Amino acid sequence: MSAQCPECEGTIALAADILDGEIVPCPDCGAELEVVSLNPVVLELAPEVEEDWGE
Amino acid sequence: MLSVSIVGGSGYVGGELLRLLLGHPHVEVRQVTSERLAGQYVYSTHPNLRGRTELRYSPQSSLEPCDVLILALPHSSAAKNIEHYAGLGQAIIDCSADFRLRDPEAYSRWYGEKHPAPHWLERFVYGLPELYREQIRSTRYVSGVGCNATAINLALLPLVKAGLIDQTKPVVAEVKVGSSEAGAVANDGSHHAERSGVVRSFAPVGHRHTAEIMQAHGLENVHISITSVEMVRGALATCHVFTQGSVNERDLWRAYRAAAAEQPFLRIVHDRSGLHRHPEPKILAGSNYADIGWALDEATGRVVALCALDNLMKGAAGAAIQCLNLMHGFEETVGLEFTGLHPV
Ligand SMILES: [Zn+2]
Numbered sequence: 001m002s003a004q005c006p007e008c009e010g011t012i013a014l015a016a017d018i019l020d021g022e023i024v025p026c027p028d029c030g031a032e033l034e035v036v037s038l039n040p041v042v043l044e045l046a047p048e049v050e051e052d053w054g055e
Numbered sequence: 056m057l058s059v060s061i062v063g064g065s066g067y068v069g070g071e072l073l074r075l076l077l078g079h080p081h082v083e084v085r086q087v088t089s090e091r092l093a094g095q096y097v098y099s100t101h102p103n104l105r106g107r108t109e110l111r112y113s114p115q116s117s118l119e120p121c122d123v124l125i126l127a128l129p130h131s132s133a134a135k136n137i138e139h140y141a142g143l144g145q146a147i148i149d150c151s152a153d154f155r156l157r158d159p160e161a162y163s164r165w166y167g168e169k170h171p172a173p174h175w176l177e178r179f180v181y182g183l184p185e186l187y188r189e190q191i192r193s194t195r196y197v198s199g200v201g202c203n204a205t206a207i208n209l210a211l212l213p214l215v216k217a218g219l220i221d222q223t224k225p226v227v228a229e230v231k232v233g234s235s236e237a238g239a240v241a242n243d244g245s246h247h248a249e250r251s252g253v254v255r256s257f258a259p260v261g262h263r264h265t266a267e268i269m270q271a272h273g274l275e276n277v278h279i280s281i282t283s284v285e286m287v288r289g290a291l292a293t294c295h296v297f298t299q300g301s302v303n304e305r306d307l308w309r310a311y312r313a314a315a316a317e318q319p320f321l322r323i324v325h326d327r328s329g330l331h332r333h334p335e336p337k338i339l340a341g342s343n344y345a346d347i348g349w350a351l352d353e354a355t356g357r358v359v360a361l362c363a364l365d366n367l368m369k370g371a372a373g374a375a376i377q378c379l380n381l382m383h384g385f386e387e388t389v390g391l392e393f394t395g396l397h398p399v
Pocket of ligand 1: 005008027
């Protein structure tokens with residue numbers, strides 16, 4: 001099973017027992033994606049905490 | 056087994072060639088030459104190779120015929136003696152700049168002298184598999200690549216291939232490079248007190264590798280600057296490009312994926328978060344990967360195209376072995392599997 005990353009259009013392999021609300025990372029762009037529906041699987045960008053490297 | 060000899064093996068590129076060839080399953084290293092060090096063990100200058108080989112440097116006068124002769128000689132030495140070398144090696148890979156440019160006029164313009172063997176220029180293929188893979192497969196003569204040129208050429212490759220560059224505007228590229236680019240022979244600038252901690256503009260304009268970028272991508276309006284920084288190995292190209300028409304992140308993902316597809320040593324690095332979201336040369340030391348990525352300023356249409364590589368590997372010896380593999384029908388990645396170190 002796979003789905004497309006809404007950010008970069010990369011293909012994300014998904015486990016067969018994936019759950020609604022689960023967070024999966026995109027292997028290409030690193031986006032944290034939330035499963036917002038099953039059958040078919042729809043992914044949306046999950047809210048992120050802004051990083052601050054102190055630079 | 057393919058018999059391979061290295062002419063001019065005492066420098067940093069020679070050392071890397073030797074390291075890679077000693078680990079290559081289809082290659083037997085026959086001879087390594089150095090006039091200055093003839094008779095000495097090769098590990099006297101390449102200490103990482105102790106225990107891996109008992110080879111000693113030979114003088115060029117004792118060079119024997121072999122399947123592949125790899126030349127790692129100072130500027131113009133290969134071109135002046137190319138007939139001699141072609142009589143010894145069934146195939147030649149020349150790591151110098153002597154046979155990189157196809158046009159003798161361009162050579163004169165950038166190198167300030169007439170080419171010593173202009174009729175040989177058309178026999179050589181430029182050793183960048185990402186652009187010339189099929190030609191490399193079917194030739195006996197391959198040139199090396201400029202390390203800075205390769206960083207810029209691979210940074211720009213996805214944008215050129217996708218036709219995204221507005222060529223009425225200049226493409227400006229800055230490359231930050233490590234000290235190994237200056238070679239194994241000490242000079243005033245490499246004295247530790249002068250080199251350590253440096254951020255030195257050593258070629259803000261006029262760098263010869265510009266010619267290799269113009270040739271590879273057909274770009275006329277391209278301008279490069281080279282800066283030495285505190286690093287031994289590595290190069291990072293930062294190229295400023297303005298796009299024609301509006302371009303978004305997804306367009307760039309498509310362009311980069313198209314360019315990196317079926318290129319075993321190109322990796323896209325463009326993460327949304329984390330420390331390593333852009334290409335960085337540090338983790339590539341010793342590896343043949345070229346990491347490519349970008350940042351987009353959508354408001355102005357500026358794409359900052361990035362490429363990190365190890366100047367001695369993808370920028371020199373690694374590229375040469377990649378070409379050797381292609382020329383002889385081996386798996387393109389054989390002998391080049393090392394992934395680099397982290398942390399380092
Ligand atoms: Zn993605």
